[in-house]
Amino acid sequence: MTVSNVVNKRFGSMGKDVRAEVERAISELGYRPNASGRSLRLAKRFSIGMVVVDESPTFLADAFITRVVAGLSNYLSQRDYGLVVQGMSARTLPQSALVRRHETDALCVLMSGPASRRRRLLERLAKPGHPVVVLQDVGSDSDGVISIRQDDFGGARELAQHMLSRGGRDFVFMAPDVEWPAIEQRIAGVTSALQGDARSTFAVVNCADGGFSDSQAAIARYVAQSGWPNAIMGGNDQMGISALKWVIDQGLRVPEDILVSGFNAFDTWQYTQPMLTTVISPAYEMGASAGAAILDMLEGNLPSERHRLFPVKLQPGGST
Amino acid sequence: MTVSNVVNKRFGSMGKDVRAEVERAISELGYRPNASGRSLRLAKRFSIGMVVVDESPTFLADAFITRVVAGLSNYLSQRDYGLVVQGMSARTLPQSALVRRHETDALCVLMSGPASRRRRLLERLAKPGHPVVVLQDVGSDSDGVISIRQDDFGGARELAQHMLSRGGRDFVFMAPDVEWPAIEQRIAGVTSALQGDARSTFAVVNCADGGFSDSQAAIARYVAQSGWPNAIMGGNDQMGISALKWVIDQGLRVPEDILVSGFNAFDTWQYTQPMLTTVISPAYEMGASAGAAILDMLEGNLPSERHRLFPVKLQPGGST
DNA sequence: CTGAAAGCGCTTACAG
DNA sequence: CTGAAAGCGCTTACAG
Numbered sequence: 001m002t003v004s005n006v007v008n009k010r011f012g013s014m015g016k017d018v019r020a021e022v023e024r025a026i027s028e029l030g031y032r033p034n035a036s037g038r039s040l041r042l043a044k045r046f047s048i049g050m051v052v053v054d055e056s057p058t059f060l061a062d063a064f065i066t067r068v069v070a071g072l073s074n075y076l077s078q079r080d081y082g083l084v085v086q087g088m089s090a091r092t093l094p095q096s097a098l099v100r101r102h103e104t105d106a107l108c109v110l111m112s113g114p115a116s117r118r119r120r121l122l123e124r125l126a127k128p129g130h131p132v133v134v135l136q137d138v139g140s141d142s143d144g145v146i147s148i149r150q151d152d153f154g155g156a157r158e159l160a161q162h163m164l165s166r167g168g169r170d171f172v173f174m175a176p177d178v179e180w181p182a183i184e185q186r187i188a189g190v191t192s193a194l195q196g197d198a199r200s201t202f203a204v205v206n207c208a209d210g211g212f213s214d215s216q217a218a219i220a221r222y223v224a225q226s227g228w229p230n231a232i233m234g235g236n237d238q239m240g241i242s243a244l245k246w247v248i249d250q251g252l253r254v255p256e257d258i259l260v261s262g263f264n265a266f267d268t269w270q271y272t273q274p275m276l277t278t279v280i281s282p283a284y285e286m287g288a289s290a291g292a293a294i295l296d297m298l299e300g301n302l303p304s305e306r307h308r309l310f311p312v313k314l315q316p317g318g319s320t
Numbered sequence: 321m322t323v324s325n326v327v328n329k330r331f332g333s334m335g336k337d338v339r340a341e342v343e344r345a346i347s348e349l350g351y352r353p354n355a356s357g358r359s360l361r362l363a364k365r366f367s368i369g370m371v372v373v374d375e376s377p378t379f380l381a382d383a384f385i386t387r388v389v390a391g392l393s394n395y396l397s398q399r400d401y402g403l404v405v406q407g408m409s410a411r412t413l414p415q416s417a418l419v420r421r422h423e424t425d426a427l428c429v430l431m432s433g434p435a436s437r438r439r440r441l442l443e444r445l446a447k448p449g450h451p452v453v454v455l456q457d458v459g460s461d462s463d464g465v466i467s468i469r470q471d472d473f474g475g476a477r478e479l480a481q482h483m484l485s486r487g488g489r490d491f492v493f494m495a496p497d498v499e500w501p502a503i504e505q506r507i508a509g510v511t512s513a514l515q516g517d518a519r520s521t522f523a524v525v526n527c528a529d530g531g532f533s534d535s536q537a538a539i540a541r542y543v544a545q546s547g548w549p550n551a552i553m554g555g556n557d558q559m560g561i562s563a564l565k566w567v568i569d570q571g572l573r574v575p576e577d578i579l580v581s582g583f584n585a586f587d588t589w590q591y592t593q594p595m596l597t598t599v600i601s602p603a604y605e606m607g608a609s610a611g612a613a614i615l616d617m618l619e620g621n622l623p624s625e626r627h628r629l630f631p632v633k634l635q636p637g638g639s640t
Numbered sequence: 641c642t643g644a645a646a647g648c649g650c651t652t653a654c655a656g
Numbered sequence: 657c658t659g660a661a662a663g664c665g666c667t668t669a670c671a672g
Contacts, residue, residue, distance in 0.1 A: 035421045036359035037665030040648050045356060046417070047367075047404065058604065060380070060390045061586070070380045070407065077406050080417040084367065084402040085393050097366070097400040101355045212590040241591050248593065266381070270532040271561050273568065273593070284378065357649030360664050 047082040048072075048294055049104035051093070053111040053121060055178065056209070059087030063237070063266045064283045065110060068135060071287025072108060079295055081105075090117055094124060106131040106294045112178045131297040133290045137181045139307065144297065148290050148308045152182045152263075155279040155312035156189030159233070159261055162277070164193065166320050168231030168259050170201045172222060174239040176210035183235050186263060190233060203229070207239055215242035230258050237262035241272055244319060259320040274318025282310045367402040368392075368614055369424035371413070373431040373441060375498065376529070379407030383557070383586045384603045385430060388455060391607025392428060399615055401425075410437055414444060426451040426614045432498045451617040453610045457501045459627065464617065468610050468628045472502045472583075475599040475632035476509030479553070479581055482597070484513065486640050488551030488579050490521045492542060494559040496530035503555050506583060510553060523549070527559055535562035550578050551640075557582035561592050564639060579640040594638025602630045 025031070039045050050069055052059040060066060073083040086098055090113050097103060107125055109132060111118045122140055126132045131144045139147030160171070173190055175183050187204060194200045205222045208214035219232065219242075232247065234240025240262025244254060252258050254274060262269060262278035269276040289308065297303055345351070359365050370389055372379040380386060393403040406418055410433055417423060427445055429452060431438045442460055446452045451464045459467030480491070493510055495503050507524060514520045525542045528534035539552065539562075552567070554560025560582025564574060572578050574594060582589060582598035589596040609628065617623055 032420065032422050034360075034665050035423045036356055036363075036365060037648090038421075038667075039356035040354075040360050040650085040664090041666045041668085043356075043648070046423075047402075049402075057394055058387060058390050060386045060393075061383070063381070066380045066386055067378060069405065070378050073380075073405050073407060074377055077408065077416060077418075082367075082369075082404040082406070082418060082423060085389065085405045086397050086402070087390065087393060088397065096397060098397075098402060100352065101358075102352050103355045103366075103402060212587055238591075245591060245593055267532055268588070268591075271558075271565060271588075271591070273565055354649050357664090358651075360648090360666085361650045361652085363664070 044298075045103060045105050046080065047084055047104050048076055048291070049084045049086065049098050049107045051096075051098065051107055051109045051125075052085075052087040053090055053093060053109065053113065053118075054087055055089045055112075057087070060085075063268070064264050064281055067266065067281070067283035068110070068287035068290070071284035071289075072291045073287075075288040075291030076295075079291075081291075081295065090121060093121060099125060104130075105298055106133070108133045108135060108290050108294065110135045111137060112180050114179055115181070118181070131294055133294055135286065135290060141306075146293060146297075146303045146306050146308070148286055148293070148310070149185075150182070150281055150283075150286060150310040150312050152185035152312070153189040153192070155314065156186035156233075156263070157193040158189075158314050159263070159277070159279055160190040160193035161196075162314060162316065163231050163233070163259050163261060163320055164197055164200065166255065166259055168320075169197075169199060170229040171203070171231045171233060172219070172229040173202070173204045173233045173235065174207045174210075174215060174218065174243060175204050175235045176239075177206050177208050178210075186235060201229075207235070207242075210235065210239050212238075212242050215239045216246040219243050219246055228252075228258065232258065232260045234260070234262045236264045237266075237268050237276060237278055240276055240278065240319075241268065244272055244276060255318065255320050261320055265315055269315060269317060272317075272319070277317040277320040278315050280313040280315050282312065286310055364618075365423060365425050366400065367404055367424050368396055368611070369404045369406065369418050369427045371416075371418065371427055371429045371445075372405075372407040373410055373413060373429065373433065373438075374407055375409045375432075377407070380405075383588070384584050384601055387586065387601070387603035388430070388607035388610070391604035391609075392611045393607075395608040395611030396615075399611070401611075401615065410441060413441060419445060424450075425618055426453070428453045428455065428610050428614065430455045431457060432500045434499055435501070438501070451614055453614055455606065455610060461626075466613060466617075466623045466626050466628070468606055468613070468630070469505075470502075470601055470603075470606060470630040470632050472505035472632070473509040473512070475634065476506035476553075476583070477513040478509075478634050479583070479597070479599055480510040480513035481516075482634060482636065483551050483553070483579050483581060483640055484517055484520065486575065486579055488640075489517075489519060490549040491523070491551045491553060492539070492549040493522070493524045493553045493555065494527045494530075494535060494538065494563060495524055495555045496559075497526050497528050498530075506555060521549075527555070527562075530555065530559050532558075532562050535559045536566040539563050539566055548572075548578065552578065552580045554580070554582045556584045557586075557588050557596060557598055560596055560598065560639075561588065564592055564596060575638065575640050581640055585635055589635060589637060592637075592639070597637040597640040598635050600633040600635050602632065606630055 265278035585598035
């Protein structure tokens with residue numbers, strides 16, 4: 001009825017006095033429209049789910065994820081959509097209310113784990129008419145599934161080239177034991193750069209959860225077994241900083257004796273002494289872009305790009 | 321009808337064969353219940369809003385907030401509730417769809433800004449039958465509003481006492497220009513400790529956004545004007561680390577020449593050289609506790625505590 | 641320009 | 657034990 005038109009600001013076809021009367025009643029009674037009724041009628045929930053498939057309960061602690069969520073959430077609120085955030089292990093994902101019930105209009109997912117499992121989870125999440133944006137992974141070719149990644153391969157290759165030019169020869173890459181596709185891409189990028197230099201060597205060390213103690217222990221173990229590398233690349237800034245500190249504690253000079261780098265910088269790279277050479281991530285913009293792509297698909301448009309790749313930026317510091 | 325009972329797992333009053341038949345049809349058709357219909361009928365949205373009132377678009381970048389949200393989100397998903405996350409400036413809050421429409425069953429809020437504005441926003445958010453949990457602030461006395469804080473006052477007092485015992489005399493506290501009630505509590509705690517030592521001095525320096533450059537610039541300005549303090553307390557770890565690095569860059573020794581501390585540690589305190597003395601925050605547990613309190617109130621129970629205070633833990637490092 | 645009616649999908653009280 | 661009916665609050669097509 002007319003009231004509905006006032007609430008939704010379609011004043012085209014009513015008298016001024018009618019509009020004023022309805023508005024008075026609304027504010028007087030403190031009326032607020034019920035979102036469930038609206039959702040049921042329009043068959044839209046006006047909310048998007050952000051799912052982080054990670055075994056760790058502090059799935060939001062990572063700086064990259066944090067920026068993605070902020071960018072996505074801000075974009076969506078501006079368009080009057082809500083963002084439902086949920087971290088979960090691969091095991092519990094299918095039972096989650098978010099996917100079991102029909103609680104969101106679309107999903108944005110960030111998945112860890114083996115590629116085969118990621119593919120399987122994705123198939124389960126993609127429903128007809130329910131778009132899915134995969135972040136930091138290649139996604140799939142199904143309709144309604146698009147992917148948004150940053151150029152981890154290119155960034156890592158450029159970083160490795162930079163370190164080669166600074167005298168890097170024997171490289172170690174620090175990776176967490178959880179399989180994140182972005183980390184795999186970084187390793188591939190480094191490998192690609194090092195292939196250009198026949199004298200170089202390359203090893204990947206497993207840093208367990210990637211936290212401070214695990215990372216330092218992993219590097220220490222590697223050095224004890226295989227001797228000193230002269231270039232250590234952290235899979236992310238956290239691991240890079242852990243290594244940087246440990247190396248200095250051992251009495252080595254950075255960058256004279258050994259080069260150290262991170263990846264996915266936000267601002268912690270400035271906090272070390274020397275400042276960490278790293279790669280800057282456009283995570284916030286990726287989140288916002290995911291939001292725009294999702295709403296676009298919900299409006300029935302075909303996505304302009306099925307796979308979007310964001311450039312990253314090398315940030316040289318004093319550690320290389 | 322019976323189908324509804326099967327979906328909701330109430331098998332009490334039906335034949336085995338009927339149940340099997342319905343379950344077969346459900347899986348065959350790929351039926352998933354529509355959450356809007358359910359929400360409308362039950363007058364519950366099964367979702368809670370987390371609102372961060374902050375002018376910065378990267379409202380989630382802070383480590384404390386990140387842990388709170390993770391704890392809350394995990395607790396709620398386990399109880400089949402969703403968490404809608406939204407950061408916004410005080411100005412845009414009233415127009416937000418989250419509050420304008422009736423989109424959540426309850427709200428959890430974390431507010432910055434002057435106390436009077438925080439009180440005003442809270443009044444606007446608290447609706448009858450719509451519980452609000454205020455984090456890191458005292459909240460209000462209205463029914464349906466409870467508060468959950470950590471003991472910033474006590475933690476800061478203990479930290480200041482520790483630094484006094486290590487020779488601290490001329491104290492500087494680094495605060496961001498945004499008014500967060502937790503920071504005010506920390507300043508009050510330090511003030512309380514220093515009152516026990518008549519020779520001590522205390523100044524608060526404004527570090528603008530609390531980032532690396534602003535923090536270092538603020539300390540440099542202070543030192544140029546007022547000379548060297550011998551104890552610098554960061555309002556949080558980020559500011560503490562910025563100061564630590566700047567002080568060392570100036571050629572001073574920590575802790576011999578000057579003591580430095582942080583606050584609200586998660587793991588970055590380990591990343592500095594020397595390790596930062598700081599105070600450990602139970603942010604994750606606070607988030608989970610907020611979730612439990614909210615669902616309890618939604619079930620119609622009166623909150624067992626209107627104002628809950630979590631203890632914090634002094635973490636002495638090499639910087640004091 | 642305005643108002644009465646239908647129907648979205650669910651759950652629950654009720655009749656058989 | 658099972659099924660038909662009512663109604664949650666909204667929007668939209670339709671009749672006046």
